[in-house]
Amino acid sequence: xxxxxxxxxxxxxxxxxxxxxxxxxxxxxxxxxxxxxxxxxxxxxxxxxxxxxxxxxxxxxxxxxxxxxxxxxxxxxxxxxxxxxxxxxxxxxxxxxxxxxxxxxxxxxxxxxxxxxxxxxxxxxxxxxxxxxxxxxxxxxxxxxxxxxxxxxxxxxxxxxxxxxxxxxxxxxxxxxxxxxxxxxxxxxxxxxxxxxxxxxxxxxxxxxxxxxxxxxxxxxxxxxxxxxxxxxxxxxxxxxxxxxxxxxxxxxxxxxxxxxxxxxxxxxxxxxxxxxxxxxxxxxxxxxxxxxxxxxxxxxxxxxxxxxxxxxxxxxxxxxxxxxxxxxxxxxxxxxxxxxxxxxxxxxxxxxxxxxxxxxxxxxxxxxxxxxxxxxxxxxxxxxxxxxxxxxxxxxxxxxxxxxxxxxxxxxxxxxxxxxxxxxxxxxx
Amino acid sequence: xxxxxxxxxxxxxxxxxxxxxxxxxxxxxxxxxxxxxxxxxxxxxxxxxxxxxxxxxxxxxxxxxxxxxxxxxxxxxxxxxxxxxxxxxxxxxxxxxxxxxxxxxxxxxxxxxxxxxxxxxxxxxxxxxxxxxxxxxxxxxxxxxxxxxxxxxxxxxxxxxxxxxxxxxxxxxxxxxxxxxxxxxxxxxxxxxxxxxxxxxxxxxxxxxxxxxxxxxxxxxxxxxxxxxxxxxxxxxxxxxxxxxxxxxxxxxxxxxxxxxxxxxxxxxxxxxxxxxxxxxxxxxxxxxxxxxxxxxxxxxxxxxxxxxxxxxxxxxxxxxxxxxxxxxxxxxxxxxxxxxxxxxxxxxxxxxxxxxxxxxxxxxxxxxxxxxxxxxxxxxxxxxxxxxxxxxxxxxxxxxxxxxxxxxxxxxxxxxxxxxxxxxxxxxx
Numbered sequence: 001x002x003x004x005x006x007x008x009x010x011x012x013x014x015x016x017x018x019x020x021x022x023x024x025x026x027x028x029x030x031x032x033x034x035x036x037x038x039x040x041x042x043x044x045x046x047x048x049x050x051x052x053x054x055x056x057x058x059x060x061x062x063x064x065x066x067x068x069x070x071x072x073x074x075x076x077x078x079x080x081x082x083x084x085x086x087x088x089x090x091x092x093x094x095x096x097x098x099x100x101x102x103x104x105x106x107x108x109x110x111x112x113x114x115x116x117x118x119x120x121x122x123x124x125x126x127x128x129x130x131x132x133x134x135x136x137x138x139x140x141x142x143x144x145x146x147x148x149x150x151x152x153x154x155x156x157x158x159x160x161x162x163x164x165x166x167x168x169x170x171x172x173x174x175x176x177x178x179x180x181x182x183x184x185x186x187x188x189x190x191x192x193x194x195x196x197x198x199x200x201x202x203x204x205x206x207x208x209x210x211x212x213x214x215x216x217x218x219x220x221x222x223x224x225x226x227x228x229x230x231x232x233x234x235x236x237x238x239x240x241x242x243x244x245x246x247x248x249x250x251x252x253x254x255x256x257x258x259x260x261x262x263x264x265x266x267x268x269x270x271x272x273x274x275x276x277x278x279x280x281x282x283x284x285x286x287x288x289x290x291x292x293x294x295x296x297x298x299x300x301x302x303x304x305x306x307x308x309x310x311x312x313x314x315x316x317x318x319x320x321x322x323x324x325x326x327x328x329x330x331x332x333x334x335x336x337x338x339x340x341x342x343x344x345x346x347x348x349x350x351x352x353x354x355x356x357x358x359x360x361x362x363x364x365x366x367x368x369x370x371x372x373x374x375x376x377x378x379x380x381x382x383x384x385x386x387x388x389x390x391x392x393x394x395x396x397x398x399x400x401x402x403x404x405x406x407x408x409x410x411x412x413x414x415x416x417x418x419x420x421x422x423x424x425x426x427x428x429x430x
Numbered sequence: 431x432x433x434x435x436x437x438x439x440x441x442x443x444x445x446x447x448x449x450x451x452x453x454x455x456x457x458x459x460x461x462x463x464x465x466x467x468x469x470x471x472x473x474x475x476x477x478x479x480x481x482x483x484x485x486x487x488x489x490x491x492x493x494x495x496x497x498x499x500x501x502x503x504x505x506x507x508x509x510x511x512x513x514x515x516x517x518x519x520x521x522x523x524x525x526x527x528x529x530x531x532x533x534x535x536x537x538x539x540x541x542x543x544x545x546x547x548x549x550x551x552x553x554x555x556x557x558x559x560x561x562x563x564x565x566x567x568x569x570x571x572x573x574x575x576x577x578x579x580x581x582x583x584x585x586x587x588x589x590x591x592x593x594x595x596x597x598x599x600x601x602x603x604x605x606x607x608x609x610x611x612x613x614x615x616x617x618x619x620x621x622x623x624x625x626x627x628x629x630x631x632x633x634x635x636x637x638x639x640x641x642x643x644x645x646x647x648x649x650x651x652x653x654x655x656x657x658x659x660x661x662x663x664x665x666x667x668x669x670x671x672x673x674x675x676x677x678x679x680x681x682x683x684x685x686x687x688x689x690x691x692x693x694x695x696x697x698x699x700x701x702x703x704x705x706x707x708x709x710x711x712x713x714x715x716x717x718x719x720x721x722x723x724x725x726x727x728x729x730x731x732x733x734x735x736x737x738x739x740x741x742x743x744x745x746x747x748x749x750x751x752x753x754x755x756x757x758x759x760x761x762x763x764x765x766x767x768x769x770x771x772x773x774x775x776x777x778x779x780x781x782x783x784x785x786x787x788x789x790x791x792x793x794x795x796x797x798x799x800x801x802x803x804x805x806x807x808x809x810x811x812x813x814x815x816x817x818x819x820x821x822x823x824x825x826x827x828x829x830x831x832x833x834x835x836x837x838x839x840x841x842x843x844x845x846x847x848x849x850x851x852x853x854x855x856x857x858x859x860x
Contacts, residue, residue, distance in 0.1 A: 034629060038648035055636045088624065088665075108625065108745070110636035149817050156819050165652065166751055166821045169645030173638065173747065173818065177629045194518060195538065199464060199607045206485045206540035208603065215599030218468035222595065235518070315538070317603065321596055347803045373777045387579050388603065389586050391596045 010282030010289060012402060013361045017327060019279055020293055021341070024309060024331045027183040027251065034171055037163050039224045040181035041337030046157040048174055051147035055110040060142045063102040063124060063131055064115035070136045078125070078132035087112060102131050111143055118142035150174075160339050182337030186226045188247030188308070189216045191256045192233035192240055192267070193315070211388075212256035212313065212320045219324060225332050237266045244270055248296070250308045251335060254328055257290070257315035267312065276310055284360045284402060287383075288319035291327065317388045322363050322397065325418065346396070348375035348415045354400060354407045361402040365394035366415060377415055394418055440712030440719060442832060443791045447757060449709055450723055451771070454739060454761045457613040457681065464601055467593050469654045470611035471767030476587040478604055481577035485540040490572045493532040493554060493561055494545035500566045508555070508562035517542060532561050541573050548572035580604075590769050612767030616656045618677030618738070619646045621686045622663035622670055622697070623745070641818075642686035642743065642750045649754060655762050667696040674700055678726070680738045681765060684758055687720070687745035697742065706740055714790045714832060717813075718749040721757065747818045752793050752827065755848065776826070778805035778845045784830060784837045791832040795824035796845060807845055824848055 011019075029043035058064065065081065073079040081102040085095065087109045097103055097114035105111065105118060117137040125132045150156060156170060163171075163181070171179060196210040197203060210232050220227035228250055233243040247253045255267065271278060271294065278294035285291075291314065296307025311328050313320040330341035348368060356362050366377040377398055380390040396415040400407060407413060441449075459473035488494065495511065503509040511532040515525065517539045527533050527544035535541065535548060547567040555562045580586060586600060593601075593611070601609060626640040627633060640662050650657035658680055663673040677683045685697065701708060701724065708724035715721075721744065726737025741758050743750040760771035778798060786792050796807040807828055810820040826845040830837060837843060 034644065035647065038651050050633065052638075053636075054633055054638060057636065144814075149812075149814065150819060154819075157822065161822070163648075165645045165649035165754070166818060168648035169641040169747055169751070170818050170822060172629045172644035173641035175629055175631075175633065175639060199602045199605055201605075203480065203484055203605065206483075206487065208482075208484060208538075209605060211599040211603035214464065214602035215595045217465065218593075218598035219595035221468050317599055321599070324595070384579065388596060388600050389580060389584075392587065392591070392600060 010284045011280050013283055013285050013326070016280060016283045016291070016293070017330070020309075020327055020331055021334060023279075023295055024334045025306065026337055027185060027335045029180040030183050031178050031180050034168060034177050034179065037171070037179050037181060038165070038168055040163050040184075042157055042159050042161045042163065042179060043182050043337060044180045045155050045159050046171065046174070046176065046179070048150045048152060048154045048156050050150075050174060051152045052150040052173060053108075053144055053146055053148060055146045057108055057110050057144050057146075058105045058118045058142060059107065059144050060118055060120045061106050062121045062142065063119045063133070064097060064105045064111050065102050065117055065119055065133070065137065066097070066099045066115060067117040067137050067139045067141070069100055070119070070133055073133045073136050075134045078134045080130055080132050083126065083129045083131050085112075102133075104131075116140065116143070160337060162338060182335075184224060184226050185251040185332050185335040186228055186249075187216075187220045187332065188228045188230055188250035188253045189213050189220070189256075190230040190233065190243050190247060190253070192235065192243065193257065194235045196232045198232065210256070211317055212315065215317070215321065216254055216256065216324065219329070220332070223329065223332055224336065235266065237270060240266045241270045241273070244274055248274070248307060252328075252332065253308050253310045254313060254324075255311065256313045256320055271310065275307070278310075281312075283323075285322075285326075286356075286360045286362050287316065288314055288323040288326075288363075289360070290314045290319075291323050293327070318365075318384075318391055321388075321391055325397070325416075326363075343416050343418065345399075345414050345416045346375055347412055348377040348396075348398075350398070350407055350411045350413045351376050351378045351409060353409050354379065354398075356400060356405060358403045358405055362400035363397040363416075364400055365390050366396055366398045367393060368395040368415065368417075375415070377413060440714045441710050443713055443715050443756070446710060446713045446721070446723070447760070450739075450757055450761055451764060453709075453725055454764045455736065456767055457615060457765045459610040460613050461608050461610050464598060464607050464609065467601070467609050467611055468595070468598055470593050470614075472587055472589050472591045472593065472609065473612050473767060474610040475585050475589050476601065476604070476606065476609070478580045478582060478584045478586050480580075480604060481582045482580040482603060483538075483574055483576055483578060485576045487538050487540050487574050487576075488535045488548045488572060489537065489574050490548055490550045491536050492551045492572065493549045493563070494527060494535045494541050495532050495547055495549055495563070495567065496527070496529045496545060497547040497567050497569045497571070499530055500549070500563055503563045503566050505564045508564045510560055510562050513556065513559045513561050515542075532563075534561075546570065546573070590767060592768060612765070614654060614656050615681040615762050615765040616658055616679075617646075617650045617762065618658045618660055618680035618683045619643050619650070619686075620660040620663065620673050620677060620683070621745075622665065622673065623687060624665045626662045628662065640686070642745065642747055645747070645751065646684055646686065646754065649759070650762070653759065653762055654766065665696065667700060670696045671700045671703070674704055678704070678737060682758075682762065683738050683740045684743060684754075685741070686743040686750055701740065705737070708740075711742075713753075715752075715756075716786075716790045716792045717746065718744055718753040718756075718793075719790070720744045720749075721753050723757070748795075748814075748821055751818075751821055755827070755846075756793075773846050773848065775829075775844050775846045776805055777842055778807040778826075778828075780828070780837055780841045780843045781806050781808045781839060783839050784809065784828075786830060786835060788833045788835055792830035793827040793846075794830055795820050796826055796828045797823060798825040798845065805845070807843060 084101045086104040097112045116139045123135040191210045217227040233239040276294045281292045283291045292312030294310045333341040365380040396417045399414045514531045516534040527542045546569045553565040621640045647657040663669040711722045713721045722742030724740045763771040795810040826847045829844045
């Protein structure tokens, strides 16, 4: 199920990435309840329909006062005020505070009309319904103004903002129980080859599990896309066609090869028959040369709009994973509305020398360690494309440029982070 | 629902973190199907029950041969061999390859018994059932040995490894359709205060949405924990007790306050009545001083084992979020089996000067920008504890040490990253 080797030259990594991103659509909006919105990307700007705090309120536990009453207050000569009411948070006062009076108030409670400051509890003594204030306060002291954090009509979030916990809390505080977000891509995942079996299959006779599909389903889940697993097709055109037809109403098809190539490749003719325009078949990189990309001219339904993108990943697990990270993942993130689609790249100091032939960009699996603010990159060792276990140990992919032949120990190199960032140089001393 | 101000001194940030981590349990294992295992943490080491590749197999499309037959082969004097069979990947050969013969073979297909090398298709010409080979090959050339990537009995993953896409693919390739992982914590989320309403509630009279709870539910979902939303209790002991009782069979209770404190606090007596041992009530930090932590002596059922951890977060949204990130999130990750529980910390250059009083560690919301490998940190501006919108813009929390009073522009500072890492200094040129 690889159609790659047909075109030996391939295109460069940057060009491949640009071509993919250029035709990848941002998916349209849908409305979701706030409880389902975490991890999604806003498809609308959010303007505040309320002010926060909703009213002038106390920043302290203490007493709401007229500041003019306390101009001469001091430890030696405290000012005595009658306490005319107690204002709990959330209730608000029904009456105006008259000059010469105080109201007991708690943090967050609305300051009563008339009052212009709050005296901290620590600066008072109280007895019965009276309070002795030992300090003067400025107008506005210990009062948080209505609208101090957010004013009516403020834009608080923008279209394209991703919704983490903080944003969800912010939307809740504005009373937004439904928001418009970008749709999640449905990703059809399929593979083909008579040597492939499912995870519970019989592997005698050199057969292997279609493990790339399982990895892709997991990757989609972790990313927030919707995987649609279509199984393994046989090495017959009818079987391959049936599988691709089932994938046509997805947003993106990710097909992964068995290990066989060449004579057993029925994918390309099937794709052409179904109306897929293949853009390229190989990328000058290692691991992962055989990478195909295309898209369907129109949606399966025949209605306006384009059909799914198609990625044909190499069968080799490491190649498939590197290709997924470099090309498929950014496309899915763009579909989901993210503006930052690529994994972060950091500078690191190479701890060993590396050699290769020119003509392909190599992505070397490396372990990163931080020493006093400098990242040090060391190869995971076995860079064989089959060594998936080396991928589990890697923190990032060192970018060994296409035309370079040697990198020396001590060179500054670029490393694209894989998965979560490594733990950082320290855990805050904890 | 804050019991914090009762103990004015509080403890230090590091000590709080250590005390929490010291008593946080790693949750026991459960078995899950591979399709549900992404994002979980292994509770068992995985040893390989197969070797990968399963058999000696071809690294190329070409012909399996006896290398001894080709010692004298060259472009000028190609060696002719009869092609006795074609071996597709996944099928395997049923017969031994005799000296003086060749077998057509494809990448990944098992090399037939007898053959010791593969000649690349490019180095041959074929006609009818014969092939002319124009190069000599060394024994083992273009053959990937059985077990080259993984041998029978190899430990491929360890207990405590988290399962990303690569690990799921690796487990699939070994035929593991079920694995033992650490249980996900059930997190009871509750809040209290008469000023609080749900997202669709009436906010007249200074009432506000219990937005912290919505943020916490989202944070749990994004982290992979199981939120259990218990709503808002009233400012009456019976209501608070009812809510905590409903939370008792969780693994962790996160209670968040309204804005009121002091006289309206029914939480502490209720917790004591229900058997919760409170460890501390305040942490010397800003934002977020009023933070309570404790745990129940025994599980609700009365059977062996401890009851849930209890976190009492401040009502202020920014304080609640910072406290969540510093204390609750690492505890939940430890429960889930992660060994790296704290967010990464990076070094940055401060772009402005900052002042504060000594005695509390401040966490200043900053935006990070990378200039030629150096991170530059700039305050988000409004550091008011209410300004949740400043939190949505922050890339990290600058650590302003407890006893420090001033940081100057140009100083090297530590910044704990929030949420996803910022985009890195470049997107690989894409």
